[in-house]
Amino acid sequence: MSGFFRRIYDWLLRMFWATEMDVTMIGLQNAGKTSLLRVLAGGEFTYDSIPTVGFNMKRVQKGHVTLKCWDLGGQPRFRSMWERYCRGVSAIVFIVDSADDSSIPIAKDELHSLLHKPMLNGIPLLVLGNKSDLPDKIGVDELIEVMDLKDITNREVSCYSISAKEETNLDAVLQWLIGRAKK
Ligand SMILES: Nc1nc2c(ncn2[C@@H]2O[C@H](COP(=O)(O)OP(=O)(O)OP(=O)(O)O)[C@@H](O)[C@H]2O)c(=O)[nH]1
Ligand SMILES: [Mg+2]
Numbered sequence: 384m385s386g387f388f389r390r391i392y393d394w395l396l397r398m399f400w401a402t403e404m405d406v407t408m409i410g411l412q413n414a415g416k417t418s419l420l421r422v423l424a425g426g427e428f429t430y431d432s433i434p435t436v437g438f439n440m441k442r443v444q445k446g447h448v449t450l451k452c453w454d455l456g457g458q459p460r461f462r463s464m465w466e467r468y469c470r471g472v473s474a475i476v477f478i479v480d481s482a483d484d485s486s487i488p489i490a491k492d493e494l495h496s497l498l499h500k501p502m503l504n505g506i507p508l509l510v511l512g513n514k515s516d517l518p519d520k521i522g523v524d525e526l527i528e529v530m531d532l533k534d535i536t537n538r539e540v541s542c543y544s545i546s547a548k549e550e551t552n553l554d555a556v557l558q559w560l561i562g563r564a565k566k
Contacts, residue, residue: 400447404473407452407472410457410478411489418547423443423557438453439454443557472506473564474508474509477508477509479512480513481517494510504538507539507541508539512543514547514548515552516551539563
């Protein structure tokens with residue numbers, strides 16, 4: 384399809400079949416949540432990302448679906464906000480720095496204590512091992528193991544290895560999220 388007809392087609396889809404879905408992005412500080420969202424929204428990757436204070440919101444447009452993405456601060460003082468921002472969303476995205484071994488046990492505990500909250504029952508979960516461009520990263524199988532993802536039974540769970548920097552697997556992330564839009 385030529386660029387012109389593609390734009391008309393996208394516009395018609397948005398006019399008559401538009402869907403907006405809320406997605407919340409959480410994970411420890413420095414995992415790469417803000418970087419991922421910046422790149423998903425069409426921005427440039429940068430090493431000078433500023434730690435998020437509280438939260439930010441950015442919309443990501445993909446065909447007829449608008450992802451309303453809530454990017455939460457990962458420092459300990461902001462983690463008590465996570466539950467409130469996860470309530471009622473179409474999907475929770477939990478981002479892990481897959482090249483930082485020491486962060487993983489803390490990330491696992493934070494994730495599992497959040498998933499025990501009754502208000503969040505059943506919300507689909509996508510766990511992303513970010514920074515796959517770095518040499519010391521762990522792969523998806525190991526991430527599933529160390530994050531105890533096989534023990535999660537009350538919701539749909541998927542796990543991908545990604546790099547916000549090199550834009551690795553970001554299409555798969557968007558496709559997964561769009562597939563969770565509430566009908
Ligand atoms: N090599 C590499 N570095 C990354 C990647 N994604 C993010 N970073 C870097 O990791 C650092 C932290 O990124 P942020 O996106 O600010 O992390 P965050 O999870 O939003 O952190 P908080 O807002 O404090 O919770 C920055 O220096 C980024 O440039 C990646 O895919 N590869
Ligand atoms: Mg941030």
